Amino acid sequence: MTINIKTPELSRRQVLAGIGGLSFYVAMGANGLRLTSAAAATDNAQKITPWVRIAPNGAITILTAGAEMGQGSMTSLPLIVAEEMDADWSKVTLEWAPAEVETYGYRAGGGRSMSITGSRAVQGYFADLRNVGAQVRKVLLINAAEKWGVDPASLKTEPSVVINPANGQRLSYGEIAGFGKIPEQLPTVDKSELKPKEQFRLIGKSIQRYDIPAKVNGSAQYSIDVRLPDMVYATTLHSPVHEGEPESWNDDAVKAMPGVVATVKLAKGVAVVAERFEQATAARDALKVVWKKSKAAGYNSERALMEDYVKVHADPAAKRTPVDTKGDANASFASAAKLYKAEYRSDYGYHAQMEPLNAVARFNQAGDHVEVWDGTQAPDRCRADVAKTLGFKLEQVTVNQCYMGGGFGRRSLSDYTGEAALVAREVRRPVKLIWTREEDLAHGAFRPQSFQCLEAATDASGKVAGWRHCVVGDGGGLVTGGMKIPYYAVANQQIEQRGVSHGIRLKHWRAVAHVFNVFAIESFVDEMAAQEGMDPIEFRIQRMAMIPRAAKCFETVARMCDWKAKRPDGRALGISISERSGSLGAGVAEISLDQNAGKIRVHKVWLAVDGGIIVTPDAARANIESGILYGLSSVLHERVTIKDGVVQQSNFHDYNLMRMSDLPELMQVSFIDRDAPPSGLGEIGNPFIAAAVANGFYKLTGKRLRHMPFTPERVKEALKA
Amino acid sequence: MVSFTLNEKRVSVSADQATPLLWVIRDHVGLTGTKYGCGAGLCGACTVHINGKAQRSCQIPAASVEGAKVVTIEGLSPDNSHPLQKAWIAEQVAQCGYCQTGQIMKAAELLAENPKPNRDQIVQHMDGNICRCGTYHRIIAAVERASREG
Numbered sequence: 030m031t032i033n034i035k036t037p038e039l040s041r042r043q044v045l046a047g048i049g050g051l052s053f054y055v056a057m058g059a060n061g062l063r064l065t066s067a068a069a070a071t072d073n074a075q076k077i078t079p080w081v082r083i084a085p086n087g088a089i090t091i092l093t094a095g096a097e098m099g100q101g102s103m104t105s106l107p108l109i110v111a112e113e114m115d116a117d118w119s120k121v122t123l124e125w126a127p128a129e130v131e132t133y134g135y136r137a138g139g140g141r142s143m144s145i146t147g148s149r150a151v152q153g154y155f156a157d158l159r160n161v162g163a164q165v166r167k168v169l170l171i172n173a174a175e176k177w178g179v180d181p182a183s184l185k186t187e188p189s190v191v192i193n194p195a196n197g198q199r200l201s202y203g204e205i206a207g208f209g210k211i212p213e214q215l216p217t218v219d220k221s222e223l224k225p226k227e228q229f230r231l232i233g234k235s236i237q238r239y240d241i242p243a244k245v246n247g248s249a250q251y252s253i254d255v256r257l258p259d260m261v262y263a264t265t266l267h268s269p270v271h272e273g274e275p276e277s278w279n280d281d282a283v284k285a286m287p288g289v290v291a292t293v294k295l296a297k298g299v300a301v302v303a304e305r306f307e308q309a310t311a312a313r314d315a316l317k318v319v320w321k322k323s324k325a326a327g328y329n330s331e332r333a334l335m336e337d338y339v340k341v342h343a344d345p346a347a348k349r350t351p352v353d354t355k356g357d358a359n360a361s362f363a364s365a366a367k368l369y370k371a372e373y374r375s376d377y378g379y380h381a382q383m384e385p386l387n388a389v390a391r392f393n394q395a396g397d398h399v400e401v402w403d404g405t406q407a408p409d410r411c412r413a414d415v416a417k418t419l420g421f422k423l424e425q426v427t428v429n430q431c432y433m434g435g436g437f438g439r440r441s442l443s444d445y446t447g448e449a450a451l452v453a454r455e456v457r458r459p460v461k462l463i464w465t466r467e468e469d470l471a472h473g474a475f476r477p478q479s480f481q482c483l484e485a486a487t488d489a490s491g492k493v494a495g496w497r498h499c500v501v502g503d504g505g506g507l508v509t510g511g512m513k514i515p516y517y518a519v520a521n522q523q524i525e526q527r528g529v530s531h532g533i534r535l536k537h538w539r540a541v542a543h544v545f546n547v548f549a550i551e552s553f554v555d556e557m558a559a560q561e562g563m564d565p566i567e568f569r570i571q572r573m574a575m576i577p578r579a580a581k582c583f584e585t586v587a588r589m590c591d592w593k594a595k596r597p598d599g600r601a602l603g604i605s606i607s608e609r610s611g612s613l614g615a616g617v618a619e620i621s622l623d624q625n626a627g628k629i630r631v632h633k634v635w636l637a638v639d640g641g642i643i644v645t646p647d648a649a650r651a652n653i654e655s656g657i658l659y660g661l662s663s664v665l666h667e668r669v670t671i672k673d674g675v676v677q678q679s680n681f682h683d684y685n686l687m688r689m690s691d692l693p694e695l696m697q698v699s700f701i702d703r704d705a706p707p708s709g710l711g712e713i714g715n716p717f718i719a720a721a722v723a724n725g726f727y728k729l730t731g732k733r734l735r736h737m738p739f740t741p742e743r744v745k746e747a748l749k750a
Numbered sequence: 751m752v753s754f755t756l757n758e759k760r761v762s763v764s765a766d767q768a769t770p771l772l773w774v775i776r777d778h779v780g781l782t783g784t785k786y787g788c789g790a791g792l793c794g795a796c797t798v799h800i801n802g803k804a805q806r807s808c809q810i811p812a813a814s815v816e817g818a819k820v821v822t823i824e825g826l827s828p829d830n831s832h833p834l835q836k837a838w839i840a841e842q843v844a845q846c847g848y849c850q851t852g853q854i855m856k857a858a859e860l861l862a863e864n865p866k867p868n869r870d871q872i873v874q875h876m877d878g879n880i881c882r883c884g885t886y887h888r889i890i891a892a893v894e895r896a897s898r899e900g
Contacts, residue, residue: 099845099883237842244847245838245854246830247783247823254782262777287766306777307769310789383787383795383848383882434785434848435882466788647842651888655845658884681792681880689886690877696887 050206052079053165061136062157064164064215077132078124081110081165087189087203089116094126094133094143095150096406097240098382098436099655100711101648102150104239108644109155112231113162113224114169116202117189123239128408128428144407146441146537148610148709151644155707160218167216172209173200188230226704232644240432252431255389255402257459261290262306263452264463266316267298267472270328270674271534273320275299286312293455298472300452302460310465323674324532330478330671333531334374338480338501341527349499349525353513356521361495365486369560371553373483375545375737377669378476378538379684384434387463388446390415390453398425399453403446404433411443418447419454426450437659438537439474470684471676474536475669477504481549485557486521492572493557496522500546503528504535511543511716514550515608516579517569533671539659540712543609544719548737551605551720555727565604565724566592578639579606581701582615585637589699590617600632603725607716610709612640616657618693618721622729624748627741631661631722633695638713641705649710653698656714662687664719668738752812756781757825767813772796774812775822783823783851787880794879797852798822804859823851826858834858837896845883853879857893866897 054070054077055062070077082090091110095102103123111118126133126143134141135153142153166186173191174181177198185192189202226233243249268275278299280292288308293300299318303309341347362368389402399419405411408428416426433440449462464472479502486495496519502508505528512524538544558568566583569575575583583606586592596602599621606615616636620629634657643649666685670677678684698714723734732747753762756779763778775784775798784807787795791809798807799821826832830839834854844850853876860867860875867875872893881889 099847101845237839238844240847241839241842241844242830244844244850245835246827247781247851249847250782251785251848253786254776256780256782305765305769305773307766307773381882383785383793383846383880385786433846435846437882463786466790651842651845651885654887655884658886659882662884680790681788682790686880686882687884688877688880689873689889692873692886692890 050082050084051168051209051211053081053168053211055080055161056132057141062161064161064168066211066213066215077129078127080161081114083202083206085203085207087120087201089121089189089202090124091121092126092133093123094135094154096145096408096430096433098404098406098433098440100150100652101238101645102145104236104648105151105644106154106158108231108236109158110162110165112229113159114165115186115188115230118231118236120189125430128412128430130409134409142407143409144441146406146438148711148713151707152610152709159223163218163223164216167218168211169202169205169209171212171216172205176200176208226642232642233646235647236645238648249432251384251434252389252402252404253384253387253434253461253463255431255461257389257391260389260459260461261302261304261456262309262463263300263302263449263460264306264309264313264465265295265298265300265448265468266313266318267468268320268323269471269676270320270323271325271472272297272532273323276319276321278316278318283312283315286315291456293452295448295451300448300462302452302456306463313465325671325674328531328533328671328674330377333529334376334478334480338529341501341529342480342482342499347527349527351525352509353522353524355519358495358497358521358523361521362484362486362497364488365495366489366491367487369485369553369557371483371556371735373481373545373549373552373735375479375548377478377671378544378663378667379470379473379669379678380435380437380439380538381684381686382433382435382437382439385464385466385469386439386445387461388443388449389459389461390446390449391459392453392457396454398427399450400427400429401446401450402429402431403443404431404440405443405446406433406436406441410441411446414443414447415450419450437539438541442474442536467679470678470680472534473669473676474534476538476541476544477502477508477535479508479542479545481545483549483553485553487572491561492574493519494521495519498524498550499527501527501529503531503533507535507537508542510541511546511607511609516576516606516613518574518576539656540609540716543607543712543716544660544663545737547605547607547716548719548723551607551717552723552733552735555603555720555724556733559727579613579615582606582613582637582639585699585701586615586617586635589635589637589697590619590633592617601725601728603721603723603728605717605720605724607713609712609716612638612708612710612713614638614713614717616717616721618718618725620722620725620729622726622744627744629665629722629726629739629744631693634693634718635697636714636717637699637701638710639701639703640710640713641703641707643700644707646700650698652711653714654696656712657696657718658687658692660715660718661691663715664722664738665691666738666740668740752816754815754817755819757821763812765812767811769812771798771807771810771812771815771820775807781822781824785848785851787849793849794856795849795852797855797879799855799859802862804856823855826854832858833896833900834861834892837892837899841888841892841895843885843888843892845885849879849881853881853889857889857896860893861897867893
């Protein structure tokens, strides 16, 4: 098995030239992705690449639109096609789908998208790719039937072979590709003709990920590894106060430094270009830039979070944006038997993907076409970002996808790729532009900080009848995700946001707002249960109108961790649930505490996930475990603070990430078996963990943690409270 | 000019004496399996072996490897056949994969010193190498497997 994604010089059209066999083109119709004729495909303004090709030697090439940042969807998407094709997976080779959203995108809200964000890859492509695979299989059956003079419906397939059960005749897919034709009347597939779950040979089985062999010997290609003839290196200095424009800098001095080729003014920074990267970074360090004042000047994040947000929340004139409204919350509070209220906070978070942002760009001789190499979560958006930056049309930009050394939401915005293209145009040579780690952090695009106020009202029977949740924070949808509580059918709900604006760069961050909203919601529910002296699971079932799907998750995780069993001395369990991208996950953390050091230790984590059909279970489990640890890292360590408009942290010595010694001894993820379309899994691991830890902390100490992350200082403060 | 042995081949590069070995290996020589993560010796993504010891190549000036034996991930085995590489595939360790070459080089140092490490020894040895995808438990399992299967 090989992956044709390594050689940057390799032209796809060269690869296609001279290949015989069958090529299956795909186009979007009213009912989703379907096979289309070669003629229709090449009639398009854009030449398209066939999604599936079968060579006479049996080799099968399938495009993958699953941008790969470690989550495994580059493997799982073509696996779905192969399943319905009944392809022999060992004969399958993968290629990246080109950045042509109209041809290769999934359906998203009336439009198309190639953005691999919000855990949507498998979810977005599942139904369409099954159809395509099933159509390809039918074409193969039709060709075999014609050759044998039999009814296609009488034939069967085994991996990469068509079989006539009447006489045992066999034709391999390769043999068919040698003589077969794509029929003018393309076969259609009824839903009932798709494989039932029990007949899957690939989906739900132990399939190894494609990318791993190349990732253990250094041959996997990230954009930072791309090397082109005559290439120069660039690095940047952006305004330390976000969004500041450069006014002037010590250009002559910097240009006189060894190896420096040019300096280039960027919208919000300065790039220095040199023959070697080490020369570029030396020149960057020597840059003295006068910046124009921007909105974030003077901003102090801690003051905003501790003081200003509280005032915004208390201000009756503050603008309120409803997120969800059910019933009549005010009436339920007016007639309440008992009221509850609590507040929570969360700091800014940085992605800290291991590969600092970078891209490579090269123009053609005429200067009217640019080719970029980027590890991007959204090749379509990358193309659009670059075109916009250059004032180009989309067709003047070619995107070469690379592996991503982590994405976590940061790599669906290709601002750095646009910069690489600008610099390449300016210096008329291929350019590799790399942000240093310090730059990546200082000029980060963060998960916003937030203040939460939750209130609940119970009726005479003790049931939660009214629910209010208000979040104060910057970033619109980046602070409201995860506020809705689809797992609790509370009758009267008022969920709203009060916006603030600081001029700080913000971005999606693995589950973004779910992280702090679920922390607040599930801590609050635990507080109510504790006040009522009830078991937290019982409280949710009896008082919160928990839906059956959620109850099933709780029952499962309770069994996994033996919820009612006594824990060792100094240990306690905390429990929590979250919804993300259609999946539900209830999880438990077992923690202990070093009181003197203020250090929480998480020993065991159990998570029961309802995510429908699981396409690649081992990779899915790894992805969820990754989410748990990404979440734990942010819960225990990670915070960005901004003083006088400037990010205070600069590298991994002061932006602390979880290390191996923090690893829980046990992480157990269990999938609830449900024959439903797949939902998102990449972000079901992290939102629940903050509340699970905080609720365990309460069980252990009787104190509440109300501000993420739970640093030793905050833990010690909470113990004193 | 700096001369040293890289993966058993003699190399001479015209890099400045102060250039970090990381960039000598990646840009001057062209072996890109060794990664840039932090440039400050904090993450371990750039780990290589210098005279048998795991070192952070972003912190090593070129001049200091004059005459030394340097081994990178490309020199660990020609064909993914090192016990750690086999174990890394068997345990499906890598996610984004960016830190993994550094992890493997660090783990190789451990097994060379201590072929049968226990879990605590593995954690202690590997604690300086960050994996942002959180593959730590699979790294431990892979080191244990490599130690067992050799």
